[in-house]
Amino acid sequence: MPLKxxxxxxxxxxxxxxxxxxxxQVYENPHIEEADSGKDGIERIKTxxxxxxxxxxxxxxMDGVSLLRDIYDENLGTAPLPIIMLTGHGKTSIVAxxxxxxxxxxxxxxxLSPDTLSIAVTKAREVFDLKVNQKRAEQQLIQSRKMDAIGQLSGGIAHDFNNLLQVIIGNxxxxxxxxxxxxxxxxxxxEKIRRRAELILTAAEKGAALTARMLSFAREQExxxxxxxxxxxLINMEELLDKAVGDAIIAKYTLSNDLPLINVDKVQLETSLLNFAVNARxxxxxxxxxMIETKKAFVHPKAEDFRGQHPLPGEYIRIGVSDTGxxxxxxxxxxxxxxxxTTKDPGKGTGLGLSxxxxxxxQSGGFIQIKNKPGEGVTFCVYLPVYESGEELTATNSEKLSPSVSKESGNHAPTQHHDQSPEDDKSIASQERPDSASLHILMVEDTDSVAEFVKKQLKLLGHQTTHCTTADDALIYLEKGDVFDLVFSDVVMPGKxxxxxxxxxxxxxRPHQKFLLTSGYMGNQFKESDLNEISDIHVLKKPYKVSALEEYINKTMQGQDI
Structure with missing residues (x-):
């Protein structure tokens, strides 16, 4: 590698x-600068x-060791660049x-000779790169573990909070x-009752939105x-972004032509760009x-200075968002x-935007780089993987259970039998109604307050409900021959x-049994095979309204997509 x-x-x-x-003699046209004092050397290294x-x-x-102490970078655990100490005698204590x-x-x-100099330079640069990469790997591991811990905490809060919101919104x-x-x-x-209900719903929906934001930084959002x-x-967002930064700021867009496509969540992408705009303002x-710039970029296997998981090598779309703040x-x-x-004043920022x-x-398979100059501005470079034509358009594990991407309803062939044969099950299926009028529903919900509310909702819709708090209890009802038009179950529950x-x-x-699932948060605890097993089943996301419950029941019973 040449020395510039x-x-x-x-x-x-x-x-x-x-x-x-x-x-x-060793390097071609090297640019060499000189300093004849420690003070001058320190100034040049820092600027x-x-x-x-x-x-x-x-x-x-001063002596060279004192200079090294002055420029030592605590974050890197070494000097901020490769340094070779020159000594007249090579005294061991000084070198060490x-x-x-x-x-x-x-x-x-x-x-000193061209050969010894070349060897020293090569060694110094290799050792420096090794130390820097090791330190970065340690910092990334610490950051990853911290985010995982926060994610687990956020997921637990989201699950419990969505159950509480379910009761509030439902009532x-x-x-x-x-x-x-x-x-x-x-x-x-x-009218008084309606207004009070609207106030309750508005506040609860804001709580649901906050929960969704918590899951987003925990990388567990759907x-x-x-x-x-x-x-x-970006073209479609230009007016919105211009308004977000305000009249005092000039927005510039530099968009490269013929860029490959990306496969990401459009709403989250737009929200991210809007967050950058607000922070710039x-x-x-x-x-x-x-300024926003788009271009194609190839990421090398040894990419550095990235935030998040180590990027896979390959083609990415680079979105550079800069300001002169x-x-x-x-x-x-x-x-x-x-x-x-947040670095903003109290009340002016939640600290959730960039997270x-x-x-x-x-979660989209990308990463971020930061190019920062204190007092002059900052550039966030967002790298999103290029969509390969012919690549299967499947969602993430969490999204496969999302109601908006439910697949065509279908039945799975039985693998073994308990106390009923498939023929018996078909006779049960023939008794099922084509719609959701007066159904007998087996509800499996471990949270009593949610269960009580859902029973009232189902009764309001004209259905009969049998409630179980665990999956094992539900199996007892079904294995002894009780017939239900629909099994309506929470996803995350205690027990085996x-x-x-x-x-x-x-x-x-009972391969023809109808199912409807519900959940406020599922996390990443399920295997791919588990998610594929229920890819044909709708999932009603908590918190939900009576109207949403009615729609999902109707669609499930009629075998329709949501």
Whole structure:
């Protein structure tokens, strides 16, 4: 690898000439700069970029070890660039101390030659790269574990919170129905009830949206990917982005032609771009420039400076989002994607915007790079994998259970039989009604408050309900021969069997049984084979209204897609 720019810190002109001569014999047209004091050397290292530094141990104002201590980078665990210590005698204690505080190799001046210099440079750069990559890997591992822990916590909160919201939203929707019924006798009272129900629903829906944002930074949100042209997305968003940054900021868009397509969630992509725009606006209260650039990029297997999981090599679409604002303080750069971290004043930011972007990009198979200049601005480079034509358009594991991507309804052949044969099951199936009028529903729900509310909803819809708190209890009813038009089960439940396991067991002896699943959060606990097993079953996402429950029941009984 060629050396483009080299710094020699030595107060002896004869030594500087020797090093310059040797460098020119080894490298083609090297750019060599010189400093004759420690102070000058430190200033140049902190303000300019060099590929390598030759540092004399004895300087007029300080020794080389003191200089190394001054520029030592705590985050990297070494000096911020490859450094070779120059010494007249090669005293072991000096060399050891220099390497301990950041130098990568040393040269004895009397032994200086093109060959020894070339070997020292190669070794110093290799050792430096090794240390930097090791430190980055450690930091990425720590970040990944932290995000996983936050994700597990968020998932647990989301599950419980959605159950609470389910009761609130469900009862509010029942209030709406009661308001309609009361309208005939007392219009004023009915309007009061309706307004109260609307207030409850609005607040609960905001809570549901907050839960969704928590799952997004935990990389557990349900994505709905579609094949998109990034330039078309940006063109359609241009007016919205211009309004988001405000009149004082000039927005510029540089869109490369003939870019490959991407396969990502359009809503999450647009939300991410809008988040960048809002952050840019807040960073430039006096005005400035907000710039978005799209281009194709090839990611090398040894890609560096990325945030998130190590990117797979290959073609990506690079979306560069830049501003000329205040930039990010170096002390905060490693925290910008942490949930609830914000540099904004109290009340002006939740700290969820960039963490949501990070979660979406990672979940989409991409990664992010940050190019930051404190006081001058920042560039976020979002890399999203190119969609390969012919690649199967399937959703992520969590999305396969999403109601919006439910596949065509179908039945699975039985693999074994319990107390009933397929013929017996077909006779049961023949008794099923073509629609959802007056169904007998087996509801499997472990949360009592949710179960109580759902029973009221189902009764309001004209259905009879049998309630079980565990999948094992549900199996007892079915194995003893009880007939149900529909099994309506939560996905995540305590005990040996969850909702998916329950369906797999029932299908062994009742392959034609109708199922409807519901969940507030499923996480990544299910195997691909489990998700494929129930890919034909609709999943009603909590929290839901009575109208949504009615629609899903009707569609399930009629074998229709949602």
């Amino acid at each position: 720019k080299i710094l020699v810190i030595d107060d002896d002109e004869v030594d500087r000439i020797s090093i310059r001569r040797a460098l020119k 300019e970029e060099f590929d390598c530094v030759f540092l004399d141990y004895l300087l007029p104002d 101390e220099a390497i301990r505080v950041g130098a990568q190799d040393y040269l004895i001046k009397e032994l 509010a929707s029942i209030l709406e129905a009661l308001a309609e019924a009361a309208e005939a006798s007392d219009v004023a009272e009915a 994505l709905r990917p579609s094949v998109l042209d990034i330039n078309t997305v 807040d960073a430039m209260p006096q005005g400035g420039y907000f 205040t930039g990010i303080e170096n002390a905060a750069i490693d925290k910008v994607f942490d949930p609830f971290f 949501m972007v990070f979660g979406f990009v990672e 069997l969850n909702g998916i396991g329950l369906i797999k067991e029932i299908r062994k002896f």
